[in-house]
Amino acid sequence: MRHVICARCVKCGRAYDAVPDLTNCACGGILDIIYDYDYIKSVLHKEDLADRPYDMWRYRELLPVEPDTLLPPLRVGWSPLYEAERLAKQLGVRKLWIKDDGLNPTASLKDRASAMAVAKATEAGAEVIACSSTGNAASSLAGNAAAAGLRTYIFVPSRAPKGKLAQLMSFGATVISVQGSYEDTFELSRQAIARWGWYNRNAAINPYLSEGKKTVGLEILEQLHWEVPDYIAISVGDGCTIAGLWKGLKDLYAIGWIDRLPRLIAVQAAGCCPINRAVEENAPWRPMEENTLADSIAVGVPRNPDKAIAAIRGSRGLTVEVTDEEILTAQKLLGTSCGVFGEPAGVTGTAGLKKLCQQGRIPAEATVVSVVTGNGLKDVANAIRASGEPISVPADLGQLLEAFAQRGIAPEAQSG
Amino acid sequence: MRHVICARCVKCGRAYDAVPDLTNCACGGILDIIYDYDYIKSVLHKEDLADRPYDMWRYRELLPVEPDTLLPPLRVGWSPLYEAERLAKQLGVRKLWIKDDGLNPTASLKDRASAMAVAKATEAGAEVIACSSTGNAASSLAGNAAAAGLRTYIFVPSRAPKGKLAQLMSFGATVISVQGSYEDTFELSRQAIARWGWYNRNAAINPYLSEGKKTVGLEILEQLHWEVPDYIAISVGDGCTIAGLWKGLKDLYAIGWIDRLPRLIAVQAAGCCPINRAVEENAPWRPMEENTLADSIAVGVPRNPDKAIAAIRGSRGLTVEVTDEEILTAQKLLGTSCGVFGEPAGVTGTAGLKKLCQQGRIPAEATVVSVVTGNGLKDVANAIRASGEPISVPADLGQLLEAFAQRGIAPEAQSG
Numbered sequence: 001m002r003h004v005i006c007a008r009c010v011k012c013g014r015a016y017d018a019v020p021d022l023t024n025c026a027c028g029g030i031l032d033i034i035y036d037y038d039y040i041k042s043v044l045h046k047e048d049l050a051d052r053p054y055d056m057w058r059y060r061e062l063l064p065v066e067p068d069t070l071l072p073p074l075r076v077g078w079s080p081l082y083e084a085e086r087l088a089k090q091l092g093v094r095k096l097w098i099k100d101d102g103l104n105p106t107a108s109l110k111d112r113a114s115a116m117a118v119a120k121a122t123e124a125g126a127e128v129i130a131c132s133s134t135g136n137a138a139s140s141l142a143g144n145a146a147a148a149g150l151r152t153y154i155f156v157p158s159r160a161p162k163g164k165l166a167q168l169m170s171f172g173a174t175v176i177s178v179q180g181s182y183e184d185t186f187e188l189s190r191q192a193i194a195r196w197g198w199y200n201r202n203a204a205i206n207p208y209l210s211e212g213k214k215t216v217g218l219e220i221l222e223q224l225h226w227e228v229p230d231y232i233a234i235s236v237g238d239g240c241t242i243a244g245l246w247k248g249l250k251d252l253y254a255i256g257w258i259d260r261l262p263r264l265i266a267v268q269a270a271g272c273c274p275i276n277r278a279v280e281e282n283a284p285w286r287p288m289e290e291n292t293l294a295d296s297i298a299v300g301v302p303r304n305p306d307k308a309i310a311a312i313r314g315s316r317g318l319t320v321e322v323t324d325e326e327i328l329t330a331q332k333l334l335g336t337s338c339g340v341f342g343e344p345a346g347v348t349g350t351a352g353l354k355k356l357c358q359q360g361r362i363p364a365e366a367t368v369v370s371v372v373t374g375n376g377l378k379d380v381a382n383a384i385r386a387s388g389e390p391i392s393v394p395a396d397l398g399q400l401l402e403a404f405a406q407r408g409i410a411p412e413a414q415s416g
Numbered sequence: 417m418r419h420v421i422c423a424r425c426v427k428c429g430r431a432y433d434a435v436p437d438l439t440n441c442a443c444g445g446i447l448d449i450i451y452d453y454d455y456i457k458s459v460l461h462k463e464d465l466a467d468r469p470y471d472m473w474r475y476r477e478l479l480p481v482e483p484d485t486l487l488p489p490l491r492v493g494w495s496p497l498y499e500a501e502r503l504a505k506q507l508g509v510r511k512l513w514i515k516d517d518g519l520n521p522t523a524s525l526k527d528r529a530s531a532m533a534v535a536k537a538t539e540a541g542a543e544v545i546a547c548s549s550t551g552n553a554a555s556s557l558a559g560n561a562a563a564a565g566l567r568t569y570i571f572v573p574s575r576a577p578k579g580k581l582a583q584l585m586s587f588g589a590t591v592i593s594v595q596g597s598y599e600d601t602f603e604l605s606r607q608a609i610a611r612w613g614w615y616n617r618n619a620a621i622n623p624y625l626s627e628g629k630k631t632v633g634l635e636i637l638e639q640l641h642w643e644v645p646d647y648i649a650i651s652v653g654d655g656c657t658i659a660g661l662w663k664g665l666k667d668l669y670a671i672g673w674i675d676r677l678p679r680l681i682a683v684q685a686a687g688c689c690p691i692n693r694a695v696e697e698n699a700p701w702r703p704m705e706e707n708t709l710a711d712s713i714a715v716g717v718p719r720n721p722d723k724a725i726a727a728i729r730g731s732r733g734l735t736v737e738v739t740d741e742e743i744l745t746a747q748k749l750l751g752t753s754c755g756v757f758g759e760p761a762g763v764t765g766t767a768g769l770k771k772l773c774q775q776g777r778i779p780a781e782a783t784v785v786s787v788v789t790g791n792g793l794k795d796v797a798n799a800i801r802a803s804g805e806p807i808s809v810p811a812d813l814g815q816l817l818e819a820f821a822q823r824g825i826a827p828e829a830q831s832g
Contacts, residue, residue: 054470073498073499073754073755074496074498074755075496075498075519080490080491080521082489082490082491082563086565100521103491103519103521105496105516105519105755105756106755106757107523107791107793128827142755143751143755143756143757144755145755146751146752146753146754146755147498147754147755147756148755149502153827156806158808162796162797162800163579163793163796165800165805165806166757166792166793166796166799166800166803167751167757167792167793167799168806169799169800169802169803169804169805169806170747170748170751170752170757170792170799170802170803171751171752171755171757172748172751172752174807174825175806175807176806176807176809176816176819177806177807177808177809178809178810178811179808179809179810179811180810180811184811185811187811188809188811188812188813188816191813192813192816192827195813196827196828198827331586332586332588335559335562335583335586335587335588336562336586336587336588337562338489338562338563339489339490339521339522339558339559339560339561339562339563339564339587340521340563341522341559341582341583341586341587375523375793376582376583376586377523377579377582377583377791377793377794378793380578380579380582380796381578383582383583383585383586384578384581384582384585386585386586387582387585387586388585389581389585390572390581390584390585390591390592390593391590391591391592391593392574392593392595393592393593393594393595393604394594394595394596395594395595395596395600395601395603395604396604397604397607397608397611400592400604400608403592409590411544411569411608411612411614412612
């Protein structure tokens with residue numbers, strides 16, 4: 001890869017050749033892919049993008065793949081960025097955009113990392129990929145690997161919602177449901193991967209995955225015609241996604257396509273916020289319980305705290321924690337005001353933004369992007385909990401009238 | 417609309433001005449929108465498409481909207497068309513493409529019709545839209561209307577799966593769950609719409625909705641660079657979707673962008689196939705029970721039989737019925753071979769194609785497109801029924817080894 005210099009440990013600084021099956025540094029630190037930005041500037045220009053397919057690979061010169069790497073088949077990326085005027089007004093910011101990354105092929109942002117994993121596994125000549133996951137990384141890996149003809153072994157905690165399990169099984173993965181926490185699940189996957197030599201798609205082990213995730217940042221800026229928003233809000237679990245987002249933004253700054261960097265808004269669940277707590281206390285992170293219904297970000301022992309904390313600090317970012325109730329309120333808010341249906345962890349970024357606005361921590365003239373990281377269909381039980389049940393009636397107009405009257409619904413007042 | 421001549425009844429031929437709030441003909445027949453193809457040929461050329469956004473509105477000259485109509489915000493259409501080489505080989509056809517329409521904003525093809533409904537309701541100055549639906553039309557209407565700031569009243573049969581209900585509630589629709597069949601549901605919605613004068617999004621009443629659905633056909637052909645496949649397979653319930661698909665294909669033929677028409681493969685559930693039965697028996701359609709788990713196409717009293725039967729006959733189409741078991745087998749087949757996860761009704765087209773191939777009714781040199789009409793996340797319970805449960809183990813490698821051995825799983829044999 002002419003445009004990649006090496007992979008460097010974020011802890012000790014040791015450099016490694018960027019071979020396809022990189023894992024962590026010998027010191028235990030996670031690696032970061034280092035690019036030759038001068039070279040990239042010489043071969044990639046904004047105008048080049050005009051003719052390219054609308055998917056994550058349109059930024060190929062900024063991605064750690066060989067020029068001849070066979071790209072995986074599913075169409076990942078270029079999710080819509082909606083301007084949300086009514087919601088901006090309601091929250092009290094000048095402009096707000098919602099990036100609906102739940103519209104990826106397996107319905108979450110994790111497709112970006114999994115597509116990268118499949119591309120790198122193909123480079124490595126692997127036929128089997130494995131990962132542990134709270135659910136979305138798993139289903140995205142299973143789907144992207146199935147499309148490419150690769151086999152998968154997937155480790156999920158037993159709490160993973162039905163929607164994610166259904167995807168996994170349908171994609172033909174061998175799924176191991178681990179009776180324990182995400183930490184237990186991760187550890188069992190580590191042992192199994194070590195034993196059988198599978199290609200490792202654990203996001204905090206394989207340094208290429210953040211590079212896939214960073215495409216969400218590249219897209220947001222391209223969709224905004226390279227006009228930098230003041231803030232980008234996103235939910236934080238393991239730490240890999242916010243780290244990836246930040247990497248993408250820094251890449252664009254490094255090649256001179258944007259002239260400043262947005263500030264990140266890192267949102268965690270109040271019941272599980274080790275990364276935010278570390279930032280707020282300016283202290284090393286400590287494990288926490290996993291007390292939130294937002295299963296995708298219920299990560300008590302984050303696997304990528306270093307990169308995530310560096311991203312939040314590096315962007316002069318804001319941290320905020322939200323309750324499960326605030327998450328469910330944000331879910332309904334996005335649905336009713338924008339027609340965007342996100343899973344609980346997917347809407348946590350918006351919940352945090354709303355809270356910061358209420359606290360007066362976001363200026364009224366600010367421009368903000370909020371990333372929805374997964375589709376609400378992944379976790380239907382909690383959506384129904386958030387939104388209530390329908391009005392059930394027999395097929396009779398009289399009884400419908402009665403049901404409306406009981407609930408104070410007056411259709412006459414609303415007809416156009 | 418300079419490019420629209422009128423709306424004409426498919427039964428009695430009576431013509432109507434194409435006003436935004438058209439419903440059925442006085443004779444009860446459904447209307448068809450009639451275009452001035454000579455005019456369209458003079459203003460729309462293939463090259464014009466190059467610079468347009470990738471959504472259903474890129475074919476605006478072929479759609480029944482005013483030039484200044486405000487288009488609804490959600491990004492509907494331009495779903496991916498995947499070439500499925502392994503599956504083609506397995507089924508025994510020369511080429512096969514899967515159109516994954518489950519990647520629309522609310523995860524089904526129905527978004528195409530609902531976006532059109534919102535556009536036309538906006539033209540009509542309506543503030544409330546209503547429909548009855550087996551589920552997907554409902555959730556798509558609720559989502560597209562919410563994004564546009566319109567209110568919705570939605571009637572669904574009580575059997576609608578949880579995923580679709582969760583979407584509806586999250587989008588803030590007023591949802592009436594009717595204790596009865598789809599027919600009962602439709603009838604109650606009819607009475608309520610008549611009473612309150614809401615804008616009517618019932619697909620077999622509002623002639624504009626097929627015009628939205630037809631964009632799936634326009635896209636397939638553009639994605640194939642206007643090379644016509646021999647067959648297009650799709651599931652059939654109410655009849656509106658296959659009728660819309662056929663309308664799109666005929667439009668392209670009428671303006672000279674394609675030089676022949678594909679044959680349609682109309683697939684219904686064996687337990688509910690009134691349209692196919694009418695075609696096969698060359699007799700008027702008769703009601704049937706709704707005996708299938710494919711809820712979206714469980715329509716015993718189809719509301720659009722005329723257009724659907726005309727489409728199947730007009731294309732020299734094939735009909736085929738599949739059992740629920742064959743539907744679930746197709747779901748798993750699409751997941752494992754293509755990484756595409758469809759709901760039961762969504763994969764029924766593929767199930768039918770598979771059956772026809774097995775019966776030797778599709779030539780080996782044929783090229784085929786199979787449309788997946790909705791995402792598997794809409795109906796998780798049936799997906800799990802199709803694909804089985806994961807392997808549940810404690811967080812212990814020894815027990816994992818044992819569980820693998822019990823199931824005959826030998827990871828060593830599969831590592832790359």
